[in-house]
Amino acid sequence: MKNLKQPSLFISHGTIYEALTSNQLRSDFKRLREENIKNIPSAIVLFSGHWQTESISITTAEQMIQMDEGFPSEFQTNYSTVGNPELAKRIIEKLQANGIKVQADHKRGLDHGALIPLILLFRNTNIPVLQISQQFDLDPVYHKKIAEILNPLRNENILFIGSGGLVHNRSEIQKFGGHEIEPAPWARNFDEFITNQLSDTSDTNYTDKVISSYAHHLFLKSHPTSEHFLPLVFASAFGGQPTKIYSGFQWKNLSMSAFKFE
Numbered sequence: 001m002k003n004l005k006q007p008s009l010f011i012s013h014g015t016i017y018e019a020l021t022s023n024q025l026r027s028d029f030k031r032l033r034e035e036n037i038k039n040i041p042s043a044i045v046l047f048s049g050h051w052q053t054e055s056i057s058i059t060t061a062e063q064m065i066q067m068d069e070g071f072p073s074e075f076q077t078n079y080s081t082v083g084n085p086e087l088a089k090r091i092i093e094k095l096q097a098n099g100i101k102v103q104a105d106h107k108r109g110l111d112h113g114a115l116i117p118l119i120l121l122f123r124n125t126n127i128p129v130l131q132i133s134q135q136f137d138l139d140p141v142y143h144k145k146i147a148e149i150l151n152p153l154r155n156e157n158i159l160f161i162g163s164g165g166l167v168h169n170r171s172e173i174q175k176f177g178g179h180e181i182e183p184a185p186w187a188r189n190f191d192e193f194i195t196n197q198l199s200d201t202s203d204t205n206y207t208d209k210v211i212s213s214y215a216h217h218l219f220l221k222s223h224p225t226s227e228h229f230l231p232l233v234f235a236s237a238f239g240g241q242p243t244k245i246y247s248g249f250q251w252k253n254l255s256m257s258a259f260k261f262e
Helices: 016-021 023-036 085-097 112-121 140-156 185-199 206-215 230-236
Strands: 008-012 043-053 056-059 063-065 080-082 102-105 129-135 158-164 242-246 258-261
Touching (some): 008 242, 043 230, 085 102, 185 242
Parallel strands (some): 056 102
């Protein structure tokens, strides 16, 4: 049987509060999945803005559940799916063969950056899941290389998701602000800048354009730290034409923009 090829996705995950309480968000992401993920993936690899390690780490647990991040009990879920130790081993070997220092993590569960896309897109499925960490330095060129090494796995019906936020400045959020609050002008401007960069087909070096945006005058305002932007570098580096598949904001400046690359 011919292998199926998955797109790669960048998902702005927003807050766990909205993910668990917003009926609108659940409805929107159900439609997003139906329109953009035509085949159920054989496995999902998540690259979250909430896991940084000294060298790249890969989860190898048999079962993946929500980890304890100190949230109140009402934000702890019973979400559970199987892990994929065999795929994790292959990824580790593939990265090591290309000079990337990498290690297995047998104990880590899903942080909320990984959990939110799963419960919004695939809540009632038991697709094997693993998570890959960011290296401490958050070097975009280094993580671009990692995605390029792993890109052939997309041809095996494996879905790669970079989960972060197109704009993410927690010091200026309006807590529990929902989706209806008008976003801050600077947040909207940076979101529009990135969207325009990825819509411009006159230059198809999309990842390089994403990396060059680190020099944009609104980047540090939009990302006081860059771990939530790095998943866009990662997702885009799998190659392919970008399509914006979701727009919106939470809590004044948390962009919910999402892109598909195929």
